[in-house]
Amino acid sequence: MNDTACSPAQVTVDLDAIAHNVRVLRERAGTDLMAVVKADGYGHGLVPSARAALAGGAVALGVAQPAEALALRAARVGAPVLCWLLTPAMDADALLAADVQLASSAPWSLDAIAQAARRAGRTAEVQLKADTGLARGGAFTLPVATAPDPRTDFEVLVRHAAALEAEGALRVVGVFSHFAYADAPEHPTVRAQQEAFADAVRLAERAGLRLQVRHLSNSAATLTTPAAAWDMVRPGLAVYGLSPVPEIASAADLGLRPAMRVTAQVSVTKRIPAGQGVSYGHTYAPERATTVVDVPIGYADGVPRHASNAGPVQLGGQRFAVSGRVCMDQFVVDVGDTPVEAGDEVVLFGAGDDGEPTAQEWAEAAGTISYEIVSRFGPRLPRRHVGEVGA
The missing domain is CATH 2.40.37.10 (Lyase, Ornithine Decarboxylase; Chain A, domain 1)
Structure with a gap:
């Protein structure tokens, strides 16, 4: 079924275009770049897309699901990989053995990661995900008047992570978040989320966490909101040559090549x-x-x-x-x-x-x-x- 000679249709992917797009995005951002290769590289092929992005200058790869991270490692892709959609069913032992960085949005996931680290006799690398206003994944950074705990969810997560880091079970290497309205750069939430993220970073650093990376920008923010670049940008769609802001600029306008x-x-x-x-x-x-x-x-x-x-x-x-x-x-x-x-x-x-x-x-x-x-x-x-x- 995978033989192109026998198929009535096929998808052709230009890997040189992916590498080109990464170079364009890195130059535009002026900082490091994590290429998001989740969902089979947005349909372009997980492993070939990852390798092409690294060839273009990406320093890390991002995936949603643990199986994607493990597939990269099985293909001997050795770059840093961050995986951010974790559930209690995850195989934390396999992920740590594969040297995958894991994102935590809640204390239970930190505990599961720490337990796997203790079993392996190693220190796990984690990144904390802050929900700065998308109200999806991540620990909420904003106070909720009706919450039983006066601390924000993110503050609880940071304190829990700091305690496990002091024990030596894990090391927090990054904090990240995700925009809700980056494709509308003048929307008030864009500034509000940047401010909330800056507060989250300060909170983590005051807790003694020595962050290596702080990242917020998806494709749209990478291209339209340079002030949000921080240490790293995290584009997905634009890596594959498509405009995340078609109402503002086409792929060609942005110097991107559809792959x-x-x-x-x-x-x-x-x-x-x-x-x-x-x-x-x-x-x-x-x-x-x-x-x-x-x-x-x-x-x-x-x-x-x-x-x-x-x-x-x-x-x-x-x-x-x-x-x-x-x-x-x-x-x-x-x-x-x-x-x-x-x-x-x-x-x-x-x-x-x-x-x-x-x-x-x-x-x-x-x-x-x-x-x-x-x-x-x-x-x-x-x-x-x-x-x-x-x-």
């Missing part, structure tokens, strides 16, 4: 009469006799069903749109009288250099964001990695 290209081969071509309904529910019918082609890739592969009757494609250098509903394994395109044969290439999206659609255009067609477009293409589509870096 992913999704193509398929026409499987069926036929003439149909005017008024003939196309695909499930007949939500599309041509006004005149026309040629329709079947493209063997669908929502089971990652093509968003919400892009029915809207998703743009390119055939023979011309632009067309999905005609009718996207199906599980295929969709149809009305190409008019354009000569098309089985086996002809259909470009769903790419860098846009040759007039092909982009991931951002697909996002707009589906009413979503480009993050979802690139990360949703699943393992049924083989990846072909090209470029000189990351091998």
Whole structure:
């Protein structure tokens, strides 16, 4: 199934573009960079993307789930790796044995990490995650009047970490947080979260924690809010060449090169009469006799069903749109009288250099964001990695 020669569609990833984007982002930030490679490298391939990012100058890698961190280590990727989505079911012993830095959002996770460190006879490296206003992961840095403890969650976390560090079970090497509105840099929460993060850092340092890294900026903040760079930036989407702020600037405007290209081969071509309904529910019918082609890739592969009757494609250098509903394994395109044969290439999206659609255009067609477009293409589509870096 992973043989590109046998597949009717494939994802091509330009690793040189990933390395280029990291260099651009590092230069823009003027500081160190952690490349976020979670979610299979945003659909680009976990290990190849990680290696390409490191080749471009990233000094660390960030992942969400423990399995992602362990997969990097299994592939002998030796750079520092931070993993930030932990649950009580995590295998802390395996993560420590793999030399993975773990993020803590609550005292229970510090205890679990410390217990694993004691069993291993080593000191675990942890980073504390501060919730500065996203109200998602992390320990809340703001006081809550109805809370039973007058201290903030983050202060409780810091005190607990300091006690375990004094014991020698762990060492706190960093504090980090995440923006809620970085893609709207003038939004008042952007400044408020920067101030809350500065308070969190001061609290940790006053508790005696010797921080090596403090990081807050995601892709959008890296590109629009230089004051938030601190010791390190932590971009994800922009590493893969897509703009996190498309309303402000395109990828090209930002000097980024989209790394992913999704193509398929026409499987069926036929003439149909005017008024003939196309695909499930007949939500599309041509006004005149026309040629329709079947493209063997669908929502089971990652093509968003919400892009029915809207998703743009390119055939023979011309632009067309999905005609009718996207199906599980295929969709149809009305190409008019354009000569098309089985086996002809259909470009769903790419860098846009040759007039092909982009991931951002697909996002707009589906009413979503480009993050979802690139990360949703699943393992049924083989990846072909090209470029000189990351091998």
